[in-house]
Amino acid sequence: MKQSRRLITLSHSYVVGLNRRLANEMMRVGAGAWDVTTVAPRFFHGDLSPLALQLEADEPARTEGVRAFFSRSLHTFLYGPEVHAHLARGADLVHVWEEPYVLAGLELALLTPRHVPLVFSTAQNLSKRYPPPFAQAERFVVQRASGWVAWGETVRDNLLTRPGYAERPARAIPMGVDADLFQPDRAAGESLRRELGWETSGPPVVGFLGRFVPEKGVPLLMDALDALDTPWRALFVGGGPMEGALRDWAARHTHSVRVLTGVPHAGVPRALNAMDMLCAPSQTTRQWREQFGRMLAEGFACGVPVLGSDSGEVPRTMGDAGIVLPEASVSAWTQAIANLLESPQRREELATRGRERAVTRFSWPVVAKAHLDFFTEVLEQRG
Structure with missing residues (x-):
């Protein structure tokens, strides 16, 4: 029997259960083919109020909580040493849902073992010039990545004009919606x-x-x-x-x-x-x-x-x-x-x-399948 591929997906957004729907749906859609582990901060300063990681009993994907430092700023927060242990355990692919120009994105790109493919997700649909060290962070993460996911076609079109992006496989995938919760009533x-x-x-x-x-x-x-x-x-x-x-x-x-x-x-x-x-x-x-x-x-x-x-x-x-x-x-x-x-x-x-x-x-099953299909293509291209 073919062994499941191990996917580790990391994001500060995963501190909120609703945002883990992507990871959980990838586990459901990829059952038997993919084994999904989510890494999320145990605590994060949100836009409106502090957020503590809360897990639901029926979540199919495993969620591992780690410390996050300096989380009052999305640009400069870091995950800290605990995340290194998770990435060192071995994965077939690492998915980073952090912008490539923020310090956390750079940190995760540095800590992911070189032989493991890394795919990041981005929602940047405006071409911007970043000051140091964010410009250098973006350049390194793009060069390190095996591919990237754009949260929309205008995001993809914008980033393909920036150095390095066109040299990596990319896929435009929309955000998901719970079509069971959101339905005519x-x-x-x-x-x-x-x-x-x-x-x-x-x-x-x-x-x-x-x-x-x-x-x-x-x-x-x-x-x-x-x-x-x-x-x-x-x-x-x-x-x-x-x-x-x-x-x-x-x-x-x-x-x-x-x-x-x-x-x-x-x-x-x-x-x-x-x-x-x-x-x-x-x-x-x-x-x-x-x-x-x-x-x-x-x-x-x-x-x-x-x-x-x-x-x-x-x-x-x-x-x-x-x-x-x-x-x-x-x-x-x-x-x-x-x-x-x-x-x-x-x-x-x-x-x-x-x-x-x-x-x-x-719908989330469609969005999750699009991610897994792209991850599979990235792995196959690496041989």
């Missing part, structure tokens, strides 16, 4: 509408999911809604610096607008099902453009029609399952929203296409 959505004080028979609900910041297009969406003649309601779900301005605006639309903050990830499907369409008017800046748009895939999976801007990866994520609009055109957004508000048939058509795209392209 209109009863749950109607229940939330009632809790919000809305009649279920009122005007369609225009939705927003994400950070309340200008680059996510919150001001544009407010302007587009203000310009509508067609009756509407709007549900904003998320949080961020613009919450105060958003609530002030909502106060002028007492009966039409609701703002929900502090919604846990498990509660997002219910919120999405309370929407008749989801708007993602992301705005490109000098330092940022949309990398994937997880909310798009989650909206698709819940059977919610999706409108997205032409920023970054959004058009690639949307494909022909949603409506892509110019990111800076308030009038285009107003017209597109009005068209959907007035056409239940068009909304139903987009809902069906979106759900199909979520299941066939973004």
